Amino acid sequence: MVSCRDCHSYALFNVVLFFLNSHLTRGQDNADCPADGRTWLPFGVNCYHFVHGAEDVTKTYAFDAAKLMCGGYDLLTVKSAQENDYIVNYSPNVWKGNVNIWLGLHYDSDDDVFRWNDDDSVLLYKKWEAGGSDDTDLPLMDTCVALHTSTGKWENISCSNELENGVVCQTKTVWTSSPKSSPLLSALVIVSVVLILVVSAVVWFLQQRNNPGSSVLNLIEYHPPFGSPSSDQTCLVEAEEMEEIP
Structure with missing residues (x-):
């Protein structure tokens, strides 16, 4: 489930990209x-x-x-x-x-x-x-x-x-x-993207610290193949086969 903090980070990312794109393409x-x-x-x-x-x-x-x-x-x-x-x-x-x-x-x-x-x-x-x-x-x-x-x-x-x-x-x-974009504007784009990634990482870290049970590793569970027997069922089958041997 996506948290509100994740939503805010994603929204901030889109707003900044829209702002930068409008400045890069303005007056072409x-x-x-x-x-x-x-x-x-x-x-x-x-x-x-x-x-x-x-x-x-x-x-x-x-x-x-x-x-x-x-x-x-x-x-x-x-x-x-x-x-x-x-x-x-x-x-x-x-x-x-x-x-x-x-x-x-x-x-x-x-x-x-x-x-x-x-x-x-x-x-x-x-x-x-x-x-x-x-x-x-x-x-x-x-x-x-x-x-x-x-x-x-x-x-x-x-x-x-x-x-x-x-x-x-x-x-x-x-x-x-319009003239080509200046190096200063290109640098501003790079710095802005890096800041967005840093902020997103900090928000994710704080969320994981406040909710330790929501770790990504905990979301990964092993599910055996469909129809395969459990370990208890396997032991019972082996015991029955031993009894049938003369």
Whole structure:
């Protein structure tokens, strides 16, 4: 039967191992956003930078100017409902009132579809407002798309004649690995395991001293094979055989 002291030692052993394992594996994979002095916000596998002007001033940018504002990063791409909702819900933290945001899309006149600028992929997720779609009446080379933060829906607009308020830059997160564990941490693991073994041995010794009848040797008993005769039965059999001899 396992004593409470044994239970406590086993529980202590598991707690310490869990604590050490969490420290050894913490931060092995970290997602980082660009460190270029601008404020980047991580969401999913992407990082977003909301471009804004002075306090209480919402700047407007044409499409080409908006791309320049991102400094080599992509304009906003929205490839899921979760991303669309995130941009719409966070926008009030940057701009006062409802604004329109350029989407990083271009119209592919060869296939008559919109494609994302970052990877040239077609739209798998769409949220056109009434009257908006891949089909556009605007000149093909002057067709862009804006996201309305008031409705969360998209609209076909002119790239050159429209000045949309919001600019959001986007890039993929960079996954980095944490540095290898230090010798000090490895030594801590070894010392902790040794201490646990010592404590467990002390607890077992105290238990045996307080309960001498519970020695491990006392738990070992000899059991003869099933069906074998006892010593008394063996003597009786031998006596009977002696009497039968003429």
